[in-house]
Amino acid sequence: MRVGLSDLDSHTSTYESEFFPLDRSIIGRAPVGVSALTKNKATPMDLPSGSTVCFLIQREAMFGDSVGGRITSQPNAEARSKTLFLSANTCQQPSPGVNKTSAPQLILLVSNSSESACQNPSKNSEAKTFTEGAVTLSLNMTGDLFVGISAPNVSTDFRGGYNFEIGASPDDFLHRYEGEDRSELLWMDSDSTSAILATRNLTEEESEIKRVMDEPLPYELYVSNVEASSSVGLRHSYCGLRNTAQIRASQSSNNEANSPVKTAMTRRGPGGFPKQQFHFVSLNSSSKYTGILVKKAREDGLDKRQDKAADLGPGSIVFRATDFETISGSSCKIVTDLEFCNEIQYAVPGNDQRFNNTGLGKAYDDYARKMYANFEKVMMQIPCEAPRTSLYSLARTCDDCKAAYKKWLCTVIMPRCEDFAASSNRFAKARNVGQAFPNGTKLARDVRLSLEQDPASNSSRNKFIDQEVQPGPYKEVLPCEDLCYEVVQSCPAKIGFKCPRPEFPGFETSYGRRDQDPSTVSCNFAGEARTPINGGSALLPELRQAAGAALMATAVLVMWI
Structure with a gap:
């Protein structure tokens, strides 16, 4: 009797199996040449094109409950049904010839009849074709099942055969594909x-x-x-x-x-x-x-x-x-695993004529540590160990101030770099347009002249980049404005940290804003990915609200190293 396998478009699809009213001693005995699948263990096997291999899945082996006797009524069968998770992966497929067409996918066949699933697969009108080498199927199992894997015939243009592994489990799939909209x-x-x-x-x-x-x-x-x-x-x-x-x-x-x-x-x-x-x-x-x-x-x-x-x-x-x-130019180089600025993991202005990636990261890191030492001297004048009622804030501490300043400092000393020619990011700011690239070439004269009218495009964010690194022209993804606001909120007012307003001169060349365009990086902060992250802005709701208040209360000062 053939098992109906309709409506099996997704891995969560199920069907109710109907079995012969026969003694389990007859059904549970595997035919010659048919192997039984082991619970929670993947079974590998070679399979020539144009052939089918068959497996037996025994209910007792999967669920550990021996019913015995005869199945005399459908209600009893339904009461005993349990979910089985069946999955398979293609490990190897025939190699294409000159036409480069990929080999056809394997086919999964399931039935309570060894003839339908194994000996004569064409009789089984219901089957499930693998997708990109994978197939999953969940079944309400009331008795033993036969599973066939069928390899299509291929032309003589292909070389070799198939190899696959198949597994069954009462817990979950042994092979799974998660194709959700978001990337893991x-x-x-x-x-x-x-x-x-x-x-x-x-x-x-x-x-x-x-x-x-x-x-x-x-x-x-x-x-x-x-x-x-x-x-x-x-x-x-x-x-x-x-x-x-x-x-x-x-x-x-x-x-x-x-x-x-x-x-x-x-x-x-x-x-x-x-x-x-x-x-x-x-x-x-x-x-x-x-x-x-x-x-x-x-x-x-x-x-x-x-x-x-x-x-x-x-x-x-x-x-x-x-x-x-990857990009083509050499003006931007990845740095990560730094000792001081340990949150940095992106491309910064570089020059492979002067530094490899490791040396470049160390040069930036040493400079940031040196600048931070100056800030520590200022913090020594703040009574950080005073009783809580005498501190500059009941909500923030000196440790909060130091952490916020370090995060801001590392981000502005190591600006996020994009290749000048390849970048189409409308939020990225042109920098250092008058300097030669590391290979000695310069931007085209008409491009250079149009950008040199903007003073912020003639140099980098800090002199260290232009004097020590000399990356040539590049584009900078500006640091996110809330990095500045966090410093203002966390540090004593007597230090004098302030942030520019968006409508004032200097803001558009100093800071960017989050979530301006979900398809690109609109501003930079440590941990910002190029892959869009749905809901990522939800990490900073309180900071954004407080930052707005801080913004209105401050005078214009661009934090520029």
Whole structure:
């Protein structure tokens, strides 16, 4: 008897199975050549094109309850039904020939009849085709099932066969693809040869931070140039990505001598919450890449999100791809992992004729530390250890002031840089237009003359950049205005920190505003990603309201180093 598999368009689809009224000793006996799937264990297998392989899923093996006897009524069957999660991934597919067409996808067949699912798949009118090398199906299981994996015939242009793995679980899918609208992986920034990507926060619970930071890295990342075709047809498959991606980032790849990527946990960004960072080097310039994040299955079969969301089961999860790209010019260079300005992880004005990325970061970091030392001398005049009733504020402390000033200082000393020629960001400000590029060339005369009329475009934000780095022309993503307001709010009024109003001269060349355009970076702060983050502005509601009050109360002074 054939099992109906209609309305199975999503992985949450279900159907009620109907079984022969036969003794389980007959149904539970696998036919010759049919293997039984093991609970919570993926089974790998080679499969030539044009063939079908069959598996038996035994209800008792999945749920541990032996019903026995005869199934005499449909109500009894419905009462005993339990949800089974069935999934499969294509690990290898035939390689295309000269036409470069990707191989057809495998097909999943499910029935309570070995003939329908295994011996004569064409009789099974209901089937589910893999998508990008992955398929999932949830079933209300009232008895044993037969599952077939069928490989289509391919032309002689293709070489090799298929390899796949299949698994069944009463808990959740052993293979899952999450294609939600939002990306779990964020592109932070890049230069001509380097890029930084990071996951979203793994937890926002203060009590969970230490535990999450101490655990093994939860993610792997698979990256390929968009022009590479090896992963086409396998982009939802964990094992397919492992076999075909050009670059793999994982805990084990950190120990590989020639690996172009290092990954580690970090707390950079708003809130200081844990996330996993991926730092790539030795990429090709002017190239586009696709990164696919995978959450590994835990060995103990228990896998819960760090933020205590719903249990995601015992298996791996492939997330929606994140695109990123490198630039062509050398005036912007990625810096990260700095000792003093430890929140910085983006491209800053650079010059590869004078500094490599590490040396550039150290030069900026040393200069920021030197400038901060001057601020500390000022803070020594503030009675920070006085009784609370005698302090300059009941809401803020000297530690709050120091933290706000350091965050602001590092952001303005290390402005976020975009390639002058490639940047189309309408919020980015042209800088240093009269200086030559590191290779000795200059901007075209007509471009230079039009921009030189604006004094703020003739130099960088601070003299250190023009004198020590000498990056040539670039564009700066201005720091967010609330970084300035936070300093004013957090520090003693006697120090005299003030911020410019948006309608006054100097503001438009000094600061930017958040959320002006969700498709681009409208202003810079530590942890701002190039990948749009829905709802990211919600992190600062109180600061924005208070900043507005501070803005109205201050005189005009551009904080310029």
